[in-house]
Amino acid sequence: xxxxxxxxxxxxxxxxxxxxxxxxxxxxxxxxxxxxxxxxxxxxxxxxxxxxxxxxxxxxxxxxxxxxxxxxxxxxxxxxxxxxxxxxxxxxxxxxxxxxxxxxxxxxxxxxxxxxxxxxxxxxxxxxxxxxxxxxxxxxxxxxxxxxxxxxxxxxxxxxxxxxxxxxxxxxxxxxxxxxxxxxxxxxxxxxxxxxxxxxxxxxxxxxxxxxxxxxxxxxxxxxxxxxxxxxxxxxxxxxxxxxxxxxxxxxxxxxxxxxxxxxxxxxxxxxxxxxxxxxxxxxxxxxxxxxxxxxxxxxxxxxxxxxxxxxxxxxxxxxxxxxxxxxxxxxxxxxxxxxxxxxxxxxxxxxxxxxxxxxxxxxxxxxxxxxxxxxxxxxxxxxxxxxxxxxxxxxxxxxxxxxxxxxxxxxxxxxxxx
Amino acid sequence: xxxxxxxxxxxxxxxxxxxxxxxxxxxxxxxxxxxxxxxxxxxxxxxxxxxxxxxxxxxxxxxxxxxxxxxxxxxxxxxxxxxxxxxxxxxxxxxxxxxxxxxxxxxxxxxxxxxxxxxxxxxxxxxxxxxxxxxxxxxxxxxxxxxxxxxxxxx
Numbered sequence: 181x182x183x184x185x186x187x188x189x190x191x192x193x194x195x196x197x198x199x200x201x202x203x204x205x206x207x208x209x210x211x212x213x214x215x216x217x218x219x220x221x222x223x224x225x226x227x228x229x230x231x232x233x234x235x236x237x238x239x240x241x242x243x244x245x246x247x248x249x250x251x252x253x254x255x256x257x258x259x260x261x262x263x264x265x266x267x268x269x270x271x272x273x274x275x276x277x278x279x280x281x282x283x284x285x286x287x288x289x290x291x292x293x294x295x296x297x298x299x300x301x302x303x304x305x306x307x308x309x310x311x312x313x314x315x316x317x318x319x320x321x322x323x324x325x326x327x328x329x330x331x332x333x334x335x336x337x338x339x340x341x342x343x344x345x346x347x348x349x350x351x352x353x354x355x356x357x358x359x360x361x362x363x364x365x366x367x368x369x370x371x372x373x374x375x376x377x378x379x380x381x382x383x384x385x386x387x388x389x390x391x392x393x394x395x396x397x398x399x400x401x402x403x404x405x406x407x408x409x410x411x412x413x414x415x416x417x418x419x420x421x422x423x424x425x426x427x428x429x430x431x432x433x434x435x436x437x438x439x440x441x442x443x444x445x446x447x448x449x450x451x452x453x454x455x456x457x458x459x460x461x462x463x464x465x466x467x468x469x470x471x472x473x474x475x476x477x478x479x480x481x482x483x484x485x486x487x488x489x490x491x492x493x494x495x496x497x498x499x500x501x502x503x504x505x506x507x508x509x510x511x512x513x514x515x516x517x518x519x520x521x522x523x524x525x526x527x528x529x530x531x532x533x534x535x536x537x538x539x540x541x542x543x544x545x546x547x548x549x550x551x552x553x554x555x556x557x558x559x560x561x562x563x564x565x566x567x568x569x570x571x572x573x574x575x576x577x578x579x580x581x582x583x584x585x586x587x588x589x590x591x592x593x594x595x596x597x598x599x
Numbered sequence: 600x601x602x603x604x605x606x607x608x609x610x611x612x613x614x615x616x617x618x619x620x621x622x623x624x625x626x627x628x629x630x631x632x633x634x635x636x637x638x639x640x641x642x643x644x645x646x647x648x649x650x651x652x653x654x655x656x657x658x659x660x661x662x663x664x665x666x667x668x669x670x671x672x673x674x675x676x677x678x679x680x681x682x683x684x685x686x687x688x689x690x691x692x693x694x695x696x697x698x699x700x701x702x703x704x705x706x707x708x709x710x711x712x713x714x715x716x717x718x719x720x721x722x723x724x725x726x727x728x729x730x731x732x733x734x735x736x737x738x739x740x741x742x743x744x745x746x747x748x749x750x751x752x753x754x
Binding site: 226229230231241242243244245246249328329330331332357358376377379380381384385561562563564567 | 621625648668672682695730
């Protein structure tokens with residue numbers, strides 16, 4: 181394959197990138213190339229040694245490495261080109277890719293279409309503004325996960341975890357099993373940030389205290405973390421006076437949310453949705469830049485890896501079709517987040533074909549009705565920010581849409597105070 | 600000092616009378632309470648909202664099992680650790696013991712995904728298997744493309 185005749189280039193080889201590349205190849209794109217900055221395919225799956233992957237995609241309970249292995253085998257079998265240890269440094273609006281590695285130096289590629297599959301990264305202490313000193317011993321949960329599961333280091337002996345995201349809870353279990361004392365998981369909201377499954381199997385199973393409506397208000401220690409002060413928070417998430425208590429610990433893990441990684445997208449002129457942090461995409465996961473598609477956590481942060489791969493497959497399919505100059509029809513209707521909806525993906529739909537919408541709510545509510553304009557409504561017993569909503573709309577339902585914009589909303593509920 | 604919001608076993612006179620289990624069947628996450636009789640039998644389930652949920656918490660009370668995942672040390676491999684799992688669920692009360700058992704186990708490449716690393720873990724009849732390949736040391740294979748080296752993917 182000459183570098184000049186690449187049909188589809190995929191940036192990233194996690195569960196999104198590999199799925200997109202495989203689908204693009206199966207869709208008939210001859211030359212598919214994956215660019216990966218690590219030394220192996222799989223992205224973050226290597227460090228996610230726990231199970232719970234692939235329950236929907238493979239209908240099997242797999243671990244992260246097993247899930248990645250299945251895709252990697254297929255990438256090899258299909259003859260998809262892979263450039264490892266290759267960092268993409270720039271993408272231009274006319275789909276020129278600049279990349280660099282230590283074998284070839286600087287590479288310039290001009291694929292017919294591009295799939296963005298860079299995933300997301302963790303929010304860190306700098307984005308939280310936790311007061312106190314700056315000692316060693318403060319990590320994001322994912323960094324600790326890499327230390328423990330890939331490199332073989334234990335980050336500390338007495339741990340407090342701030343935030344109840346899935347990785348934080350999973351690390352609480354992992355560290356406990358490795359003999360580390362997990363003193364508490366502290367969550368500012370009245371409910372957990374991750375999945376109920378993880379609350380039960382990671383916290384309850386090991387009797388790890390979960391402190392809801394609490395946060396870390398101060399960090400103590402000079403060289404190494406010595407303690408944190410935690411306090412109760414009020415409804416505005418502000419610490420309440422005289423509720424502070426000091427917890428002695430040498431390690432603080434942060435599991436406080438993920439941010440889609442879109443520096444390259446920005447360079448390419450891709451418009452980002454401030455609500456998701458990812459590109460604005462249409463039903464085929466094409467961005468506003470013609471021929472640049474996106475899928476997986478780079479678009480919005482998913483709960484389940486299965487959904488990441490499925491979404492990236494849409495991007496892969498249409499990137500391949502774009503490379504063959506088969507373009508999707510451009511009639512677009514805009515989806516708008518309404519009452520208690522934080523975001524909805526895709527942001528625009530064709531209204532001619534079946535579509536699955538992914539949405540996240542702002543607040544937990546019970547006994548609600550989920551509505552898409554006046555074409556769809558479904559009663560739900562509960563909606564939670566930590567559990568993504570999936571709404572399948574058929575083309576016959578969509579044909580009833582009259583306006584150019586349709587609102588997605590959650591209606592008629594009594595708000596629940598405590599999770 | 601710390602308020603615990605995890606489910607508790609409520610005991611009276613050394614005997615368990617209540618157990619609280621959160622259902623994980625759907626996002627609702629019903630917090631159920633099981634009333635337990637003198638011989639450990641379930642007298643009543645409260646707080647569930649569907650029949651599957653009731654079945655789940657009963658099973659979770661009688662036989663709480665989990666897939667066990669961990670990492671083990673390696674020898675003669677560029678990767679310090681190999682991820683492993685049990686091929687079937689084990690009792691959740693055995694998870695800690697299972698971790699301790701694996702401290703003494705070392706993996707030597709080559710190892711293939713699914714290969715048995717330790718059979719009959721804690722006499723449970725369950726095997727510990729590798730969840731990733733383990734290669735000796737990376738092989739640099741040169742693929743024809745004007746002498747451009749492309750490293751074999753090692754996942």
